Amino acid sequence: MRRRNRRDARFARPGGPYRRRDLLGLLPFVAFVTLFLLLPASTLVLGAFQGDGGRFTLEHVAGLSQRFILEGYRNSIQVSVVTALIGGAFGFLLAYAVTLGELPTFVRGTVITFAGVASNFAGVPLAFAFISTLGRTGIVTGFVKDLGIDLYKQGFDLYTFAGLSLTYLYFQFPLMILIMAPALDGLKREWREASENLGATVTQYWRHVALPILLPSILGSMVLLFGNAFGAYATAFALTGGTLDLVTIMIGAQIRGNVLYDPGLGYALAVGMIVIMAFSIGLYSLLQRRSERWLR
Amino acid sequence: MAYLELNNVSKSFAEMSAVEDFELTVEQGELVSFLGPSGCGKTTTLRMIAGFEIPTAGKIKLDGEDLTTKPPNQRQVGMVFQSYALFPNMTVAQNIGFGLRIARRPKAEIESRTAEMLELIHMSDFAKRYPYQLSGGQQQRVALARALSIQPRVLLLDEPLSALDAKIRVELRSEIRRIQQQLGITTIYVTHDQEEALSLSDRIVVMSAGRMEQVGTPFEIYNYPKTSFVASFVGTLNQLRCIVADAGDGALAFDGQTIRVAGPIEQPSGGRALMMLRPEELRLGDQGGENRLSGTVQSVTFLGAIVRVRVLLGESTLTLDLLNERTLRLPQVGQQETLSFPPHACWVMAEG
Amino acid sequence: MKRRRLWPLFWLSLGAVYFFLPLVATTDFSLRAQRGTLSLLAYQRVLQDSQFVSSFLFSLRMALFTILFGVLLIVPTAYWVHLRLPHLRPLIELLTLLPFVVPVIVLVFGLIRIYSRPPLLMTTTPATTDLLLVGGYLVVALPYLYRSIDVGLRAVDIRSLTEAAQSLGAGWGTILMRVVFPNLRTAALTGALLTLAIVIGELTLAQYLARPAFGPYMNLLGKNRAYEPAALSIMSFALTWAAMGTIYWMTRGQQAQIGGGH
Numbered sequence: 001m002r003r004r005n006r007r008d009a010r011f012a013r014p015g016g017p018y019r020r021r022d023l024l025g026l027l028p029f030v031a032f033v034t035l036f037l038l039l040p041a042s043t044l045v046l047g048a049f050q051g052d053g054g055r056f057t058l059e060h061v062a063g064l065s066q067r068f069i070l071e072g073y074r075n076s077i078q079v080s081v082v083t084a085l086i087g088g089a090f091g092f093l094l095a096y097a098v099t100l101g102e103l104p105t106f107v108r109g110t111v112i113t114f115a116g117v118a119s120n121f122a123g124v125p126l127a128f129a130f131i132s133t134l135g136r137t138g139i140v141t142g143f144v145k146d147l148g149i150d151l152y153k154q155g156f157d158l159y160t161f162a163g164l165s166l167t168y169l170y171f172q173f174p175l176m177i178l179i180m181a182p183a184l185d186g187l188k189r190e191w192r193e194a195s196e197n198l199g200a201t202v203t204q205y206w207r208h209v210a211l212p213i214l215l216p217s218i219l220g221s222m223v224l225l226f227g228n229a230f231g232a233y234a235t236a237f238a239l240t241g242g243t244l245d246l247v248t249i250m251i252g253a254q255i256r257g258n259v260l261y262d263p264g265l266g267y268a269l270a271v272g273m274i275v276i277m278a279f280s281i282g283l284y285s286l287l288q289r290r291s292e293r294w295l296r
Numbered sequence: 297m298a299y300l301e302l303n304n305v306s307k308s309f310a311e312m313s314a315v316e317d318f319e320l321t322v323e324q325g326e327l328v329s330f331l332g333p334s335g336c337g338k339t340t341t342l343r344m345i346a347g348f349e350i351p352t353a354g355k356i357k358l359d360g361e362d363l364t365t366k367p368p369n370q371r372q373v374g375m376v377f378q379s380y381a382l383f384p385n386m387t388v389a390q391n392i393g394f395g396l397r398i399a400r401r402p403k404a405e406i407e408s409r410t411a412e413m414l415e416l417i418h419m420s421d422f423a424k425r426y427p428y429q430l431s432g433g434q435q436q437r438v439a440l441a442r443a444l445s446i447q448p449r450v451l452l453l454d455e456p457l458s459a460l461d462a463k464i465r466v467e468l469r470s471e472i473r474r475i476q477q478q479l480g481i482t483t484i485y486v487t488h489d490q491e492e493a494l495s496l497s498d499r500i501v502v503m504s505a506g507r508m509e510q511v512g513t514p515f516e517i518y519n520y521p522k523t524s525f526v527a528s529f530v531g532t533l534n535q536l537r538c539i540v541a542d543a544g545d546g547a548l549a550f551d552g553q554t555i556r557v558a559g560p561i562e563q564p565s566g567g568r569a570l571m572m573l574r575p576e577e578l579r580l581g582d583q584g585g586e587n588r589l590s591g592t593v594q595s596v597t598f599l600g601a602i603v604r605v606r607v608l609l610g611e612s613t614l615t616l617d618l619l620n621e622r623t624l625r626l627p628q629v630g631q632q633e634t635l636s637f638p639p640h641a642c643w644v645m646a647e648g
Numbered sequence: 649m650k651r652r653r654l655w656p657l658f659w660l661s662l663g664a665v666y667f668f669l670p671l672v673a674t675t676d677f678s679l680r681a682q683r684g685t686l687s688l689l690a691y692q693r694v695l696q697d698s699q700f701v702s703s704f705l706f707s708l709r710m711a712l713f714t715i716l717f718g719v720l721l722i723v724p725t726a727y728w729v730h731l732r733l734p735h736l737r738p739l740i741e742l743l744t745l746l747p748f749v750v751p752v753i754v755l756v757f758g759l760i761r762i763y764s765r766p767p768l769l770m771t772t773t774p775a776t777t778d779l780l781l782v783g784g785y786l787v788v789a790l791p792y793l794y795r796s797i798d799v800g801l802r803a804v805d806i807r808s809l810t811e812a813a814q815s816l817g818a819g820w821g822t823i824l825m826r827v828v829f830p831n832l833r834t835a836a837l838t839g840a841l842l843t844l845a846i847v848i849g850e851l852t853l854a855q856y857l858a859r860p861a862f863g864p865y866m867n868l869l870g871k872n873r874a875y876e877p878a879a880l881s882i883m884s885f886a887l888t889w890a891a892m893g894t895i896y897w898m899t900r901g902q903q904a905q906i907g908g909g910h
Contacts, residue, residue: 025728026710026736029722031788033743036783040758093659101656109896111660116892118667119884120845120881124866125884127843133673137874140673170670173663190381193348198395198446208394212385216350231751234851238867247754255757255856270754277749285745293428294384 002247003160042176047267060264067244073272076247079161080229083168088222090169091176097176097186112181114173122171127238130167134158159240167235170223179224183217186295213294220287227280230274247273299324299346300450305354307340314340317352317508327483329493332503333529338486341503342452345484346375353515358449370626378455379576380435382427386398388438389423390413395446433464440472451476451483454557457492464514471495476534490530494518502526518587519560519574524645527572534578534614536571537647548644551610555587570645575604576615577641580627589614595629607633671885678878680782690879694869703865707854710778710861716838718793723836726797727828730806732869733769744794747787752852759784762855772897777857784853789846793839800835834898841891849884 051057063069098108121129133140134151135158141151157163187210195205233248242249247269254266298321315337322328330338331610345356347368350352355566356363363371382391396406414420417437422622427435435487436456443451457465473496476483487493493500494514502517502525504507509523519525528535538548538555544566548555563569582588591609603618605627616635618624627633681689694700727738750758763770763780770776782867806828822834829836854861866884870877 022728022732023839025732026725027739029740031726032721032783032786036759036787037746039907040755040762043761044754044758067872090659090663094663097656097659097663102653103656103660107660113896114667114824117889117895120849120888120892122853123849124863124870126756127699127847127882128870128881129670129674129885130865131870132677132878132881133670138673139676140669174665188379188381190377191381191383193346193368194375194377194381194383194442195394195398196348196367197346197373197375198442199369199398202368202393209383209385209396222757227748231748231753233751233753234863238870241871243417248751251753251757252856255753255760256715266757270757270883273754274750277352281745281748282310289771290690 021094044267044270045274048264051264057264060262061271063265064076064268069269071249072245072247072250075161075245076230079165079168081245083165083229084222086165086227087169087172087225088218088281091173091221091225092214092218094173095177095180095184099181099231106158108181115177117170117174119174120177120195120271122232124153124168124238125233128202130158130170131239132161134166135165149203153219155189159243161244164236164239164244167239168229168232173230175225175228176221179221180214180217183214183291183295188212188242216287216291217295220291223280223284227284230280231277267270297325299359300484301357302341302345303355303357304345305341305351305356306381307337307344307349308352314360314506315344315351319509320501320508320511324482324630325480326483326498327496328498329485329487329500331487331490331493331500331530332509333488335502335505335507337379338488338501338503339454342454342484342486345450346373346452347371372448373450374446376436376439376443376454376456378458380427380432380439380459380499382435382442382610384427384440387424387426388430391438391499391640392426392442392445394442397584399446406569413445416444416478417441419503432460433468436468436472436536440475444475444481449482451481454514455488456485457487457557464560465492471557472496473564494530502529504529509556515528520643521572523561524572527645532575532615532617534573536573536609536612536614538569538571540567540569541645546639550589553589555589555593555642556639558641561644563644563646568647570647571642572645573614573637573642575615578614578616578635580605580616580618580633581636582634582636584636585641587639587642588634588636588638590632591632593629593631593633596626596629601631605633607635671882674878677720678875678882681875681879691814691883692877694876694879694883699860699865703860704860707848707850707862709755710782710859711844713778713782714789714847715843717782718786718789718839718843719836721798722790722794722823723828723832726794727806728833730801730860731810740794744791745789746761748764749789751848752784752853755782755787756864759853762880771858772858777859781853781857781859782862784857785847785853786841788850788853789839790844794816796835796839796842797832800832800838803835804831838895841895845888845891848887848901863877895898 001213048060049056049058051059064073094111097103097112130138132138134156135141142150158166189211190204191203191209195209196202200208231248233252235247235250236244237252242253250292251266251269251273254263254269300320302320305315306313319339319383320328330521332338342350344351347361347363347366354364356608358371358373383394384392389410393406393410396409400547401409410423411420414423416528417440419434419437419441421432421605422430423617424437427438430438439456447604456472457468460468463471469492472485484497485493490572494517497514499511499513500517501511504525510517510526512520517526521530527533530633536555538550538551540561540563541547541549541554543561543563546557546560548569548571549558550571557571561569578584589609591607591614594606594608594613597604598620601620603620603626605616607614607616607620650910678690679686681687681690681693686719697729702801723864725740729737745825759780762768762769809827810823820825848862849866850861851867853862855864855867866880
């Protein structure tokens with residue numbers, strides 16, 4: 001008869017009612033999240049509503065209505081919406097091509113890996129890549145110039161919002177692919193067969209069955225893409241050195257104390273950003289849960 | 297001319313042959329089951345009738361019309377899938393009405409037909425529910441109603457009950473049979489469950505490794521199997537290795553005893569053969585018939601309505617099924633018992 | 649049947665053009681440092697730059713610390729949640745989604761505000777600032793790292809394994825070392841590689857905390873040089889490709905690797 005090991009892990013017995021004590025196990029994690037995320041975020045929120053001497057004030061938030069600030073929000077939202085829509089639409093088509101397109105199996109693996117790489121490529125390297133391609137002395141600019149077309153004379157400029165959007169798409173398309181590919185996998189083959197069996201054409205199947213089922217997923221992903229672009233900083237900064245009027249760039253300027261050094265305004269900007277992002281993530285979660293119900 | 301005909305239908309995928317030389321004629325209103333183990337080709341054959349696979353050879357004719365290469369959405373056959381495949385974004389009523397909506401039928405017709413179908417499956421109160429709110433059995437009933445609402449010429453069911461609990465399975469299968477007979481619709485039913493096949497079908501096609509083993513009524517399949525596969529796949533089977541004592545006279549030798557069969561034996565005298573016998577044809581004691589064997593009781597298992605006794609004879613075991621009675625004397629393990637059966641209860645097949 | 653393939657091929661070709669053009673162009677650009685000929689001059693200059701080496705090594709060190717602290721923090725936590733507090737799973741998952749609500753630029757803003765003045769002063773010495781940096785990196789990597797581990801735990805049904813080990817008389821140490829960690833090897837490696845990819849190229853945190861990381865180095869080079877940034881871009885891409893490729897190969901493509909940090 002084996003002697004009972006005195007150190008056998010009593011608490012390792014799962015199930016059963018948990019004790020309050022068990023919550024202690026989460027302490028390190030919660031402490032970390034508090035110290036490095038919740039605390040910094042809340043200090044900004046507090047700062048946004050704190051005037052001189054610590055009294056409550058709304059003047060910083062009111063400061064957000066200044067013309068150039070509103071411009072910044074408008075620009076950020078515009079870039080985010082555009083890249084979310086285009087990224088969502090074309091990304092969906094690519095995800096469809098790779099999952100239901102009946103292409104050889106190696107295509108899917110390659111595309112998914114590449115999507116993982118491309119979505120991580122954002123930031124400084126991506127900016128450099130696009131500068132090397134479509135900048136004033138970029139390879140494609142030069143190539144096209146040799147063919148007689150001067151892009152920049154025609155009005156194209158990489159260092160504008162259009163150019164930034166084009167650059168952002170480099171990580172927006174892959175993000176869409178990575179989210180939609182599993183969702184498209186969730187479309188059961190039997191649904192298509194059942195609809196065909198009942199007399200539907202492929203178009204009718206997509207219109208009545210597949211797209212409605214996929215809609216929460218598609219919308220949710222587009223919302224995520226929106227948030228993704230809205231919060232992006234490094235790419236925009238590396239591309240233009242901070243000259244573009246985006247909310248993230250403006251916050252960066254506030255941190256460095258550039259231009260109008262108004263800490264309260266900086267905090268208000270940050271809080272505005274948090275609110276928008278929270279809304280996006282919330283909406284995404286909601287839509288994600290809806291889509292999981294059908295696409296499990 | 298039969299209503300549904302499959303002539304020499306074959307299907308191969310790359311190197312592998314999934315179905316070979318499938319030949320069947322089905323009369324209108326018949327329910328024919330395709331029965332066999334996984335991978336025997338029954339589902340592939342069904343899918344060829346539905347149009348989801350194209351045969352590599354052979355023809356499929358429905359009501360005189362050649363269906364072989366017609367696209368699935370033009371065949372007017374209804375299919376019920378193992379995984380129900382209800383459209384999750386539509387209510388029960390919308391699912392059932394889908395086929396008619398696609399066919400652009402007038403709204404009134406769609407509504408009345410949907411109501412009719414809901415009545416048929418006894419689910420009229422569920423019209424506005426969504427599939428995720430239904431149990432497995434309920435979902436399958438809706439799937440059935442959906443397939444029937446377009447008034448198909450043939451109803452195809454692909455292992456519709458496999459994903460359900462045992463009790464629901466029994467309930468639902470008699471529902472399906474009732475509806476099928478009420479509507480008089482020609483039906484093909486694919487299953488690996490022999491009890492289902494035996495209880496539902498007008499005829500059964502037993503399949504193995506892509507080929508048809510036998511076609512017949514449930515009674516024929518069970519009592520007069522043509523191959524050893526069919527004999528052992530359907531029901532429990534006793535197989536005794538014997539030597540043919542006298543082929544013309546129908547006598548086998550087993551363990552020193554003689555067994556008589558009804559009629560001459562195909563296998564040559566002196567050669568080996570298998571005697572096959574169903575457990576329920578054996579009797580305890582010597583009142584059961586001319587043939588007598590004796591052995592030691594190995595196990596007695598009480599299954600409720602049936603008492604299953606296994607008896608050791610030399611190196612072989614025979615299984616004997618007794619009908620339960622309240623005054624039944626259960627045999628004791630280790631006791632010697634005599635088993636008896638009439639000659640016409642058994643049949644002979646070649647070994648191997 | 650063939651017609652069905654036409655559109656997917658078209659979309660993919662279009663996608664390929666969009667994605668490969670910048671890569672090809674950047675590679676080409678990076679090879680033109682020497683006038684009139686294609687050469688690896690830009691790459692040579694970069695690799696010989698002492699700042700390149702030092703900043704890359706710095707970021708590598710930071711990445712390793714982030715991974716280390718991350719694994720030490722997350723594995724026991726995720727394990728504990730799976731084991732004893734499964735009903736708190738939604739809450740924890742919400743917590744791991746929070747980093748998305750606070751973009752990096754906002755995060756660094758908050759971090760500076762709190763930790764650059766007493767009582768929690770951390771920005772005076774390099775060591776403590778590095779600690780702050782690692783903390784920031786871990787927040788950014790948290791969703792991906794946690795998800796990797798969580799998926800790994802779910803895949804092996806860690807509850808049943810623990811029960812089995814416990815019924816055989818195993819103590820805590822044995823369970824952690826012999827049951828939990830070995831089964832999480834792939835998941836931990838996946839998370840580690842993702843974290844590596846995120847940290848190496850990260851710009852925002854490093855820049856505002858004024859640490860000599862690879863991101864700021866790249867950015868600085870972009871201001872002053874023409875060809876070296878392109879070379880750096882390609883090298884960075886190759887590194888990320890190596891990391892992701894390893895992940896994909898390890899998991900046989902079972903996990904979608906969504907990246908972060910822009």
